[in-house]
Amino acid sequence: MSPELLEPIADAAWPARDRERLGGWRLNAADGFSLRINACWPLGEPDRDPEAAIDAVEAFYAARGLLVRFKLTEGATAPADLAERLARRGYEPHGETLVVTGAVTGLADPDVTLSIAPDPAFQTVLVASAKGNLADARERLEGLARIPAPARFARLDVDGRPAALGACAVDGEAVGIFGMRTDPDFRRRGLARRLLDSLLVEAATLGARTAYLQVEAANAPAIALYAARGFSTAYRYRYWTRPAHD
Incomplete structure (x- = not known):
């Protein structure tokens, strides 16, 4: 399955406690531990200028005392230059993750x-x-x-x-x-x-009929387990987080 089809399914399957939308951007928040439910998923164009949308995301997480985090997915991030926009604001990439799929x-x-x-x-x-x-x-x-x-x-x-x-x-x-x-x-x-x-x-x-799961790119034992079960990498994503400042 393509990321455009699978990412909305994955978002609905592991729902955050707090959820908001900015057009195609999905804002998820809980207590700050699980990265997927404490990140903005920009899966479509936002409902406003991208810089204003980033400002709104930052305000959303600041109001909850959480780090500001974006989940940028290969082939499903909008706008396409979002990584460059975040880098200019001091965000840094981390947590490369594979989405693997296989037969049920x-x-x-x-x-x-x-x-x-x-x-x-x-x-x-x-x-x-x-x-x-x-x-x-x-x-x-x-x-x-x-x-x-x-x-x-x-x-x-x-x-x-x-x-x-x-x-x-x-x-x-x-x-x-x-x-x-x-x-x-x-x-x-x-x-x-x-x-x-x-x-x-x-x-x-x-x-x-089709199974999917997320596994950290650095988790070699888990990747080997899923590969042995016939799973293969469909696409990847990375988190972009702005470091906390004193």
Whole structure:
């Protein structure tokens, strides 16, 4: 799928708590931890002069005490010279991320627990994967709970402990995979692969045919996992953030 088609689906699948529009620019905000739901997605032309639109975005995030952040996507950013405009204002690129897509196939795992809402055990894994940051874990748990139906949430326990989790959001024939996390005590055991397979099988029953997910370009183990499952890179995006000043 092209970024013009997939990015709006991805935005709707992982909705921010606060959302506004400036024409084709989508402003998302929460508590500042998850980059995707704390960034402006300029997916179309803004409803005003680009410089005035940037001013409005800066005011939006300043009012919430958040860093000003833009998510610039290859092939789907408007206007085309937005990166240059941001650079002149002191914004810097970071967080290169791949959007990978693949077929909805897999084998269900009987040990994976599926539900239509995240259960309380999710917080245990989120806190562990966030190195004890309760605020970060809370924001992500709230984000998972906002995924619109039909959604499925997967958990895998090991030795009676919640060890790994993930979620999917189905929109027509597209399914997004979100929130894939493994407790550091249980990594390198293939748990993510088992969760992914079970989510894809369930998504197929809901009508999905193409899966997509986001993975940081520097995360070689995750990229290898998804490549082994037949996923390939569709496009990339980078965040542009203005550093905080004292």
